[in-house]
Amino acid sequence: MDVPGVDPFDVYCEQQFYGGGWIVIQNRFNGSVDFYRDWKDYKNGFGSVDGEFWLGLEQIHALTKSQPRELLVHLEDFSGNVKYAWYSSFAIGSEVEKYIFKMLDGHSGTLEQQKFFASHEAFKQTIFELRPRKHPSNNSLMTEGMSTNRDRVVPTKITSCKDEQSKRSGRYRMDVAGVDPFDVYCEQQFYGGGWIVIQNRFNGSVEFYRDWKDYKNGFGSIDEKNEVKEVPSITSCELEPSKVSGQYWLAVPDMPAFEVYCEQTLQGGGWIVIQNRFDGSVDFYRNWSDYKEGF
DSSP, X not given: OOOTTSOOOOOEEEOSSTTSOEEEOEEOSSSOSOOOOOHHHHHHOXXXXXXXXXXXXXXXXXXXXXXXXXXXXXXXXXXXXXXXXXXXXXXXXXXTTTTOEEEEEEEEESSOGGGTOOSHHHHTTOOBOOOEEEOTTTOOEEEOSOOBOHHHHSOOEESOSTTOTTOOOEEEEEOOTTSOOEEEEXXXXXXXXXXXXOOOOSXXXXXXXXXXXXXXXXXXOOOSOOOXXXXXXXXXXXXXXXXXXXXXXXXXXXXXXXXXXXXXXXXXXXEEEXXXXXXXXXXXXXXXXXXXXXX
């Protein structure tokens, strides 16, 4: 996207919901990206626009400075409960102004303003998520998917997962005698709940071949939510009955089943994706063995 005041930057355009035309400026859905970041990261943005990410305050400032904008806040929990708030005028300041709200007026909707932020000062202390779009009638920026969670900035302090009152699985700050407070993941859904997770390995994204110091102090990131889905087995993307794009186990003769991505939305669907390159995050300068086995 080319916006006055900043270098061109990548965006994700959401065209399926709320009439389409949305610029997604933050997306959080599975905890794969750590949002406990410093000022520089929130200024410049982080993550990948094809997954979880934050677009960057500098980019959002440029978007709201370039023309009048509106703000639509859409909140949805994991049970599908939805609330929203609408602001007829919306803009944030520059870095010098600490990206405070320059304008936030005309509230309406089912979500009360104080439920996510009550003032410019509160805004400076929150982590937020939103999705904007260009309104077809007035070129305003409407945003969907915004929440401010102060308990995510500094995790709730506890002394025991078992005695934690909300019984909600997630990230907490544990206070234990003999060491500085540290973050833990409390698992409340399985085996009666109340468990402190001391190791989690599920997709190979973290290297566990470490030295003594790393195992002494800990490593990796505690995510709020790690979901491991059962991957369906199929014999053909074209014959897959749900017609849903996604990951599957493909069974073919003369070799073990292997994972594939079925693309069902483009050119009639039924496609097995054999290569996907979009952001340069994977090195494709490989040897014969890698191209034989896949990577």
